[in-house]
Amino acid sequence: MPESDTKRQTFEAEALPHLDTVYRVALRLAADESRAEDLVQETMLRAYRSWHQYTRGTNARAWLLTILRHTFINQYRKAKRAAVEVDIHQIESYTVFHDVQETDPEGAFFDTIVDDEVLRAIDTLPDGFRETLILSDVEGLAYAEIATITEVPVGTVKSRLFRARQALQRQLYDYAVEMGYIQRREA
Amino acid sequence: MTDEPRDTDCMEVLDRLYEYIDGELTPERAAEVRRHLDACAPCFRLAGFESAYVRFLEARTRGQHAPAALRKKILEQLLLEGSSSESP
Numbered sequence: 001m002p003e004s005d006t007k008r009q010t011f012e013a014e015a016l017p018h019l020d021t022v023y024r025v026a027l028r029l030a031a032d033e034s035r036a037e038d039l040v041q042e043t044m045l046r047a048y049r050s051w052h053q054y055t056r057g058t059n060a061r062a063w064l065l066t067i068l069r070h071t072f073i074n075q076y077r078k079a080k081r082a083a084v085e086v087d088i089h090q091i092e093s094y095t096v097f098h099d100v101q102e103t104d105p106e107g108a109f110f111d112t113i114v115d116d117e118v119l120r121a122i123d124t125l126p127d128g129f130r131e132t133l134i135l136s137d138v139e140g141l142a143y144a145e146i147a148t149i150t151e152v153p154v155g156t157v158k159s160r161l162f163r164a165r166q167a168l169q170r171q172l173y174d175y176a177v178e179m180g181y182i183q184r185r186e187a
Numbered sequence: 188m189t190d191e192p193r194d195t196d197c198m199e200v201l202d203r204l205y206e207y208i209d210g211e212l213t214p215e216r217a218a219e220v221r222r223h224l225d226a227c228a229p230c231f232r233l234a235g236f237e238s239a240y241v242r243f244l245e246a247r248t249r250g251q252h253a254p255a256a257l258r259k260k261i262l263e264q265l266l267l268e269g270s271s272s273e274s275p
Contacts, residue, residue: 004268008265008266011265012262012265016258016261019253019257019258019261020251020252020253022253023251023252023253023254023257024248024249024251027251037254037257040253040257040261041257041260041261041264044261044264044265045261045264045268048264048265048268049268095233095236095237097232097233097236097237100236101232101236105232105235105236106235106236106239107236107239107240107243110239110240110243111243113247115247115248115250118244118247118248119247119248122248133244134248136209137241137244137245137248138244138245138248138249139249140245142211143206143209143211158205158206158211161205162205165205165240165241165244168244169240
């Protein structure tokens with residue numbers, strides 16, 4: 001069997017099962033379908049070319065996501081993202097729970113918000129916060145894995161995730177109020 | 188955090204709430220948080236709300252899959268690479 005066949009087989013067995021993950025993360029990083037597809041292709045090609053550097057049976061998902069992130073930073077981040085960024089430091093109050101605890105303590109209003117709106121809101125988070133939230137909440141990675149991929153200490157992952165979740169929660173709440181799904185609490 | 192004055196225990200639990208929800212605490216720390224939540228109704232309700240929020244985020248964002256055409260393109264790309272990289 002030619003060497004390239006074995007390489008392709010192991011790549012197909014260990015790397016390709018993570019294609020959906022790579023695609024979802026690319027979509028949120030690039031915030032544009034066609035750019036995301038280019039980014040995924042480039043990532044998978046780079047991964048294949050450096051497949052000899054990957055130790056079989058280790059964390060292929062984290063390895064691919066690291067390559068994805070580097071590819072994005074090197075080639076795509078320069079291009080201006082279309083989405084308007086939310087100013088994450090403007091988020092003052094902690095948790096919309098205090099706004100809804102009397103009317104909707106279990107957060108039923110979240111269920112009125114469609115998937116697209118959630119994704120759109122995620123796209124407005126600043127880069128570092130967005131990628132942390134995607135890796136945690138969209139892909140379910142552990143804090144330590146996210147720290148490795150994004151090259152920051154675990155404490156930074158923790159504080160970014162906290163802020164990103166709170167900013168997103170506030171945005172979704174404002175959206176639900178605007179759409180009339182929930183009444184804003186009288187001050 | 189201006190809504191209700193809380194004691195130090197509450198503040199500590201709030202600080203660790205997402206770590207608790209995400210299963211990132213050591214068993215000992217998690218047990219401390221759970222003990223506090225069992226004893227403190229406002230924190231218990233907040234924790235329920237935040238857990239629902241995190242579950243909601245997960246449920247609403249994991250539905251997208253790589254298009255079949257993209258998968259096909261990548262497989263074709265690999266085939267091309269394979270044959271072109273035979274000679275080092």
